[in-house]
Structures are given as C-alpha cells and as structure tokens.
Amino acid sequence: xxxxxxxxxxxxxxxxxxxxxxxxxxxxxxxxxxxxxxxxxxxxxxxxxxxxxxxxxxxxxxxxxxxxxxxxxxxxxxxxxxxxxxxxxxxxxxxxxxxxxxxxxxxxxxxxxxxx
Amino acid sequence: xxxxxxxxxxxxxxxxxxxxxxxxxxxxxxxxxxxxxxxxxxxxxxxxxxxxxxxxxxxxxxxxxxxxxxxxxxxxxxxxxxxxxxxxxxxxxxxxxxxxxxxxxxxxxxxxx
Numbered sequence: 472x473x474x475x476x477x478x479x480x481x482x483x484x485x486x487x488x489x490x491x492x493x494x495x496x497x498x499x500x501x502x503x504x505x506x507x508x509x510x511x512x513x514x515x516x517x518x519x520x521x522x523x524x525x526x527x528x529x530x531x532x533x534x535x536x537x538x539x540x541x542x543x544x545x546x547x548x549x550x551x552x553x554x555x556x557x558x559x560x561x562x563x564x565x566x567x568x569x570x571x572x573x574x575x576x577x578x579x580x581x582x583x584x585x586x587x
Numbered sequence: 588x589x590x591x592x593x594x595x596x597x598x599x600x601x602x603x604x605x606x607x608x609x610x611x612x613x614x615x616x617x618x619x620x621x622x623x624x625x626x627x628x629x630x631x632x633x634x635x636x637x638x639x640x641x642x643x644x645x646x647x648x649x650x651x652x653x654x655x656x657x658x659x660x661x662x663x664x665x666x667x668x669x670x671x672x673x674x675x676x677x678x679x680x681x682x683x684x685x686x687x688x689x690x691x692x693x694x695x696x697x698x699x700x
Contacts, residue, residue: 475630502686511596513677513692514631521686529687561630565686574619574681576688578630 473498475579477562482584484549484556492547492582494562501567503545504576507531508559517560520545521567549584557586589614591680593691600668601699608663608694610678618680620661621688622652625675634676637661648672673698 475496484490496503502521506514516529520539534553539545545564549556560583563576590613600606612618619638623631635646642654652663661678675695679688 477630504687506690511692514690516687516689519687559628563631567686574621574686574688575633575636576621576631576679578623578632580630581628583628 475562475564475577477560477579477582480580480582482582484584484586486586487551489548489550490584492549492560492562492584494545494547494579495543496545496562496564496577496579497543498564498577499542500564500577501542502565503539504563504565505529505535505537505545505547506561506563508561508581514561517547556584559583589680589682589689591678591689591691593676593678593694595694596692597695597697599697599699602670603667606663606665606668606672606696608676608678608696610661610663610691612659612661612678612680614659614680614682616683617656618682620652620654621679621681622646622650622661622663623677623679623690624648625677625693627674631677634663668696668698670698670700672696 478493504519505517518537520526536548561581562579592611621636622634625631637644637654675693677693678691681688
C-alpha cells in the first residue's frame with residue numbers, strides 16, 4: 472500500500488541536542504511538507520519542498536532544517552536553536568498543483584518529540 | 588492576510604444527533620477547501636474537498652460540506668453522529684496556484700451516549 476512513513480513515532484531529546492525526524496513516501500508525489508501541531512494551535516507549516524534539491528520556508532522555519540536529496544524522502548532536523556521543540560510533527564505529501572490531486576495532502580502518522 | 592477560522596474549539600453532541608462544524612476563511616480569491624479528521628495521536632485523514640462546481644460536496648463516513656461564497660464559509664455537516672466520529676476536525680484552505688494548505692485551529696468533537 473502506498474503511504475507516508477514517519478519515524479520514530481516517539482522521540483525524547485535533551486536540551487541542546489539536534490534530532491532528525493524521518494519521512495518517506497512511496498506515492499510518487501512531487502511535493503512534501505512538514506507541519507508542527509501544538510494543542511489548540513492547529514497545524515503550522517515549517518518547510519515544504521516542491522521538487523528534489525529545492526525547499527521553501529514555511530511560517531515557523533526558525534530552528535529547523537530540511538533536505539530533499541531524493542523524491543521519496545524529506546527529513547526534518549530540529550536543531551538546538553529551536554526554543555520550544557516539544558510538539559507533534561506531521562509530514563505530508565501531494566501531487567503538483569493544477570492537477571486533480573492539487574493541494575490534496577496525504578499525511579503520515581506523526582512523530583511526537585519531547586524535550587527533557 | 589489569508590486566514591482560516593474555526594469558531595468552535597469544542598463541540599459536544601449526543602449520538603444520533605445532527606452535527607455542524609463551522610469554518611470561515613479569508614482569501615483573495617476562491618481557494619481550494621478541505622476538511623480533515625484526526626484521531627488522537629494519529630495523522631490527518633481527508634474527509635472531503637471542494638475545488639469547483641456543485642457547492643455541496645459529499646465525503647467519506649457520511650459527511651458533507653457546503654461552500655457559501657457570500658459568507659466565505661465551508662461548514663461540515665452530518666445528519667446523525669456516531670460515537671466513532673469523536674475526533675479533532677480541521678478545516679483547511681489552499682491557493683489554487685500554490686502547494687501548502689493553511690489550517691484552522693481545529694474543533695474537538697465529543698459524542699455522548
């Protein structure tokens with residue numbers, strides 16, 4: 472079955488450590504996204520990528536970094552510069568805009584990061 | 588500025604009762620409109636979407652939504668709620684020329700016996 476796999480599902484980090492969250496998709500989607508979810512805040516866009524080797528900052532990119540070396544993969548690194556990293560992180564993908572699947576996001580199951 | 592508003596943070600309904608979740612948006616042009624549902628600790632699942640055409644759209648699990656341009660609204664409805672519908676519901680909008688979606692803050696639905 473096609474879908475998005477996020478790992479790990481739960482992650483604990485000490486302050487000052489960088490962590491990387493994995494996101495892999497086998498849907499052959501062009502675009503991939505990272506959202507952050509906090510209680511009562513909805514989903515906020517961190518980064519997104521339309522094609523390999525290209526990505527754009529979202530609304531809350533500070534303290535995060537991404538790479539897109541392969542179409543299937545879009546890892547997110549939460550750096551020590553992120554002031555409040557404890558949150559639920561969601562990866563998503565979609566086909567290119569303008570087509571029948573435009574903007575239709577498929578989500579992974581999420582990764583919960585807790586900073587100790 | 589583009590925005591999505593879900594006025595109700597929490598809603599409680601009795602099983603078998605009807606449901607309406609509100610969503611209002613502020614966009615420069617008619618956007619693409621979506622409703623997603625999230626069970627605790629899980630990702631989001633698409634319920635339905637509106638791109639163009641008939642303003643009443645049908646989705647999965649018996650849900651429907653109506654696009655009202657004059658009110659900039661896209662409210663989600665279900666005639667008879669089941670206990671399994673208890674979840675968080677998110678309205679989202681996207682620009683027709685863009686990629687990423689802008690999400691509302693969500694409405695948490697509780698279903699009582």
